[in-house]
Amino acid sequence: MNDEPALRRELALTLLGDLDNLIERLADDICAHSSRYASGTPVTHEDLHRTLRGNMEIALREFGRIPDGERLFEAVAAENGRLRAEQDMPLATVLQAYRRGGRVLWQAMADWMRDRSPDQQHMVGDMAGAVWETIDRFSSAMADAYRLRMLELQHREASRRGALFEALLDGRAGDPAVAGAAATALGVPRQDRYAVVVIAQDAHDAVSPPDPAPALEGWGLWSFWRPRADTVAGLVRLRAADPAELAEALRGQRVGRAGISPPFGELAAAAQGLRLAQRALDTLPPRSGEVASLDDRLVHAALGAEPEIAERLTVRYLDGVLDSGAERDVLLGTLRTWLDSGCSASGTAARMFCHRNTILNRIGRVAELTGWPADSGEARLGWALALRALELDH
Incomplete structure (x- = not known):
């Protein structure tokens, strides 16, 4: 006759009757193996004891198949997972605590089993499998709830950060409260x-x-x-x-x-x-x-803000070159390089790999087509601005 169910029930009831001592052993073991739990932050020692009591009671009832009409096994595990996610406790640390709890629980059960009859001691292997199955189910349900809650929290935080970032870009950071909230959410100082x-x-x-x-x-x-x-x-x-x-x-x-x-x-x-x-x-x-x-790009930005002025610049200073047909691109390129070279024919020739006289001839042709003398300060300024206005003509 297989009396394992009865033995499991008796064992569970015995440990439930000594739950305070079991919880103390559990808490001490977990804190000895985790500096996070030992520190009391973010999980306080009171919170740890309270959670351990709830977890151990429901686990022992599950193991002993003792009905509990008020709480469901998976619901308690999920509640624990959500709580630890909200406290930002690392999942690996929480799972380690569950494994430590399983070891302490099994040690308490093994100690109790030593005083049983030889026939009952033969059931130790089956009992161990049942214990770890219970712990695994509890851990799995907790971890699933933890991950889901963490995703929800991350989405909420991302949405909040995005909203405060938009507030900055929309000009609402003149309100010190908005600026402070945005700095906190983004993790940067208000002044930098x-x-x-x-x-x-x-x-x-x-x-x-x-x-x-x-x-x-x-x-x-x-x-x-x-x-x-x-x-x-x-x-x-x-x-x-x-x-x-x-x-x-x-x-x-x-x-x-x-x-x-x-x-x-x-x-x-x-x-x-x-x-x-x-x-x-x-x-x-x-x-x-x-x-x-x-x-x-300040000149380009200024000209881009006044497209009519930019157009007039090109007409007034470059109209003849722009209508010069096949000469256009060579003359514009030479003029641009000449201006960038400080209006030096020798410097322009070196940069364009041609003779100095070629540069002088081309600049003279620009002056002829535009009607502006090459040695005029206004002409040079006008040509430079008109060339940049051309770059805006996308």
């Missing part, structure tokens, strides 16, 4: 050295928006990114870095066309940073893949 980056999602780009954060971390740059309409906006903590380093890092990741704001010192200025980064982006040709900071 920041820049905003706007990355265009051009039609040919990948469907998924870029996430430069991991690569920028390699440069020692913290960042936070969010999609916005046809762009991706990012807040970058520059610290001692400058926008040129940031631009180089972004180019290395091939994020596509991107504009970078000038540095600013407070999160409250992020909305202005967004506007200026967008201005820098607007100066770059679509699908060019270029990355530029506003300070490197």
Whole structure:
């Protein structure tokens, strides 16, 4: 006759009757093997004892098949898992505590079994399997609930961080409460050295928006990114870095066309940073893949803000060259290089790999077609501005 069910019930009732001592042994063993539990943070010692009592009572009732009409086995395990997730206790640490609990429980059962008859002691193997099956079921239900709750918490936190980031970009950080909440959620100080980056999602780009954060971390740059309409906006903590380093890092990741704001010192200025980064982006040709900071494109940004003025500049200073047919591209290229070389014919010739007299002839031809003398300061300024206005004519 198999009296294992009766023996299991007797064993469970015996241990339930001495539950206080068993809980103390459990708590001491868990704290001896986990500095997190021993510290009392985030799980207090009172919380640990209370949870152990509930877990052990339900586990012993399950093992002994003693009905408990008030609580279900899986429900208690799931409640524990959700609680530890909310306390941000590492799942590995919690599972280790469950394993330690299983060892202590089995030791208490083995001690009790030593005083049983030889026939009953033959059931030790089956009893051990039942104990660990109970512990495994409890651990599995707890871990499933833990992971689900952690996903919920992470989604909630991500949504909160995203909402506060949008508040920064929308200009609501003038409210100190909003700025403080955003700084806390993002994990950065309210005052530091920041820049905003706007990355265009051009039609040919990948469907998924870029996430430069991991690569920028390699440069020692913290960042936070969010999609916005046809762009991706990012807040970058520059610290001692400058926008040129940031631009180089972004180019290395091939994020596509991107504009970078000038540095600013407070999160409250992020909305202005967004506007200026967008201005820098607007100066770059679509699908060019270029990355530029506003300070490197100030003339382009100023001209882009006044398209009628930009158009008049090209007409007034370059109209004849633009209508010169086959000469156009050579003359424009030579003029651009000549201006960038400080209006030096020799310097331009070296850069373009041609004779100095060739440069002089071409600049003379520009002067002839435009009606402006090459030695005129106004002509040189007008030509330089008109050439940049042409770059905006996408």
